[in-house]
Structure formats: C-alpha cells, structure tokens
Amino acid sequence: MLKDMLTISELIICLCLRCQGFQNKLIISTYGTIKELNLQNGEELELQTDLQSFIYSVDYDYRNGYLYFSRYTKNDIQRFRYPPGQMTDLVPVTFASRPVGLVIDPLYNHVYWTERSTGKLCRCNLDGSLKSVILQDDPLFALTFDYRNRWLYYSTDNTKKSIRRLKLNDSENQTIINVHSELVTGMSIGNDKDRLYWMEFNNGFLKSSTLNGSSVMTVLNTNTNNKNQDIHVFRGNVYCANGNSLLNVTPGVSAHVIYNNTGIIYSVFIHDENHETRTYT
Incomplete structure (x- = not known):
C-alpha cells in the first residue's frame, strides 16, 4: 500500500529532461529571468x-x-x-x-x-485600467484562483x-487553514479532484486539502528548509520549485527531479x- 506522504529520500530521484509525450511548455522564473523549458527535447x-x-508568480492570458x-x-x-x-x-x-501572487480571471x-507590504488584494483590467483594492488584510503572499466556484485563495x-x-461578487471571506509559523509560498487548485495544494517555505511540506480546508494531507516532504517556492498543478501532477530544482510530484505515487537550475527557481x-478547448462556465 502506498503511503499518503512521500519523502524524497525514500524515492529514486531521476533527472529526466526528456519526458516522452510531454507536449506542453514549462515556464519558470529565476532572479531577473523568465525561461521556457521543453521537457520533451x-x-x-x-x-x-x-x-x-x-x-x-506568472500566469497566462490564453485569450x-x-x-x-x-x-x-x-x-x-x-x-x-x-x-x-x-x-x-x-x-x-x-x-x-511588493507584488507577489498573481492570477488571471479569464471570464x-x-x-x-x-501585495506583501500593504496587505492589499488588488484587481485591474488586463490592460491595467480600472485598478481597485478589493480586500485589505494582513501582509499577503501566495494567490490562486478557483475559477469554477469564483473563490480567490491567498496566504497571509x-x-x-x-x-x-474570498468569494468574488459576494465578498464572503473565510480563514480555512491555520499554518501557524509556516509561510505558504505557493498554491494551486487541482480541478480533477477539487483539492487545494500548497507549499510551506520553511519545512518543505507539500500539503493538500479539500477546497473548504478539510481533510488536510501531507503529500510530500521535500527534506529541504527555507528553499521551497511556487507550485503549479496540471493534470493531476504537482510541479514544485524546490530551491534550484524542479519537482514533478504525482500525489501518492512518486516524486521526480525533472530539471536542475544554477539559481533558485x-x-x-x-x-x-490544448487550453483553447476548455470553457470557464
């Protein structure tokens, strides 16, 4: 039986820059640079x-x-x-x-x-017009968007x-998870199973919960401290920026290093x- 929590030291970590059948491009950022990675070639x-x-944070306007x-x-x-x-x-x-998290609302x-320094959650049109503050809170960091249910998730x-x-168009605001001393540096929604995933910067734990914050599970212990950054969930896999490395995590199954960089990701x-085939309603 597979364990709920995977530990990097217990796995065979493979560096595989050529992932057969991988047709999509990975976008990563290091200090001052944005790169495209083709893991197929x-x-x-x-x-x-x-x-x-x-x-x-980076996000894409597909339209x-x-x-x-x-x-x-x-x-x-x-x-x-x-x-x-x-x-x-x-x-x-x-x-x-001091902007940190960023998401596009395609609808x-x-x-x-x-904004980390002001504690503001802000919005503008895609061209930058009609800027407004929709929430004032504690200092903010990571951000992700559940576009199906119109919730913005953010970490403090x-x-x-x-x-x-925060429920858009309703202003309902809920604290769903207390992480105490851990700074959540990356969050992403797994729509295939309706789960929220997040990375904790200090202890290196990748965790998940239902969208309302219940059924919290530890998915992975990266065994690194103070190096864990952003994550992105795509087709059931969680891609994690772990110091200079990029991890591909299949929850409950495996974790692999798929890319090594000279600097922090x-x-x-x-x-x-294939995003054009999807709808947002």
Whole structure:
C-alpha cells in the first residue's frame, strides 16, 4: 500500500529532461529571468532577461496571448507576448507595492495580485485600467484562483499565518487553514479532484486539502528548509520549485527531479497548448 506522504529520500530521484509525450511548455522564473523549458527535447529558451527583480508568480492570458508576471522589487506588473514571435517587448500593466501572487480571471478579463507590504488584494483590467483594492488584510503572499466556484485563495504572512479565501461578487471571506509559523509560498487548485495544494517555505511540506480546508494531507516532504517556492498543478501532477530544482510530484505515487537550475527557481507555470478547448462556465 502506498503511503499518503512521500519523502524524497525514500524515492529514486531521476533527472529526466526528456519526458516522452510531454507536449506542453514549462515556464519558470529565476532572479531577473523568465525561461521556457521543453521537457520533451531538453531545450531551454530565455524569454526575458535583465528584469532586475524577484518574480514570484506568472500566469497566462490564453485569450489574448500574454504572459503576465509580478516584479517584487520593482513594484510593478508587466506582460509580454507568448509564445514568442517577432514582438516580445515588455508592456507595463500597473504599479504595485511588493507584488507577489498573481492570477488571471479569464471570464471577466481581470488581473488579481497580492501585495506583501500593504496587505492589499488588488484587481485591474488586463490592460491595467480600472485598478481597485478589493480586500485589505494582513501582509499577503501566495494567490490562486478557483475559477469554477469564483473563490480567490491567498496566504497571509503575519505571526499567525493562514490560508484564506474570498468569494468574488459576494465578498464572503473565510480563514480555512491555520499554518501557524509556516509561510505558504505557493498554491494551486487541482480541478480533477477539487483539492487545494500548497507549499510551506520553511519545512518543505507539500500539503493538500479539500477546497473548504478539510481533510488536510501531507503529500510530500521535500527534506529541504527555507528553499521551497511556487507550485503549479496540471493534470493531476504537482510541479514544485524546490530551491534550484524542479519537482514533478504525482500525489501518492512518486516524486521526480525533472530539471536542475544554477539559481533558485521562484515560480513555475505550465502553458497548456490544448487550453483553447476548455470553457470557464
């Protein structure tokens, strides 16, 4: 019987840059750089360089073909065309105060982001217009979006850290999980099983719960401290930025190192080439 919790030291960790049948592209950020990784053929492509900032979050506007990202130390949000073509120039979207988490709302064409320094959860249109504050809370960090049920999930960075959620168009706000001293640096929704996944920065635990915060499980112990960053769930697998490495975790089954980088990986996102077949209703 498989254990609910997998430990990296108990697994055969394989470095597999060529994953057969993997058709989608991984987007990662390091300090000042955004890269595209093709795990099918091992190719790397630098999409943007010299960004001069930590980039804790990226997301994609599939309808218009823009990749959005937050620049923490430059206090702004920017975008550029993706997949790369002739036009890859950066386009400023809006100013923000220490922006961390960022998500796109594909139904209403909004950008949402968290501000660590102000404790604000903000929103604007995709072009940066009509900026507004929709929530004032403790210092905020990670952010993810359950677009089916219209909940924004965010983590707080105070003495009693927690995961909370805000119902859009309703303003209902709930604390669903208390993580105490652990900073949640990455969150993502697994729509196949309707579970919330998150990464704890200090102890390296990847955990999950139902969308209302019940049935909490530890999925993986990375056995690393103070290096664990963003995560992204895609087709039942959880991709984790773990220091200089990128992990592919199949909950309850396996965990593999699929990429090693020279510097720390801060954010991870999978560009789904078949996304156009999906709906948001």
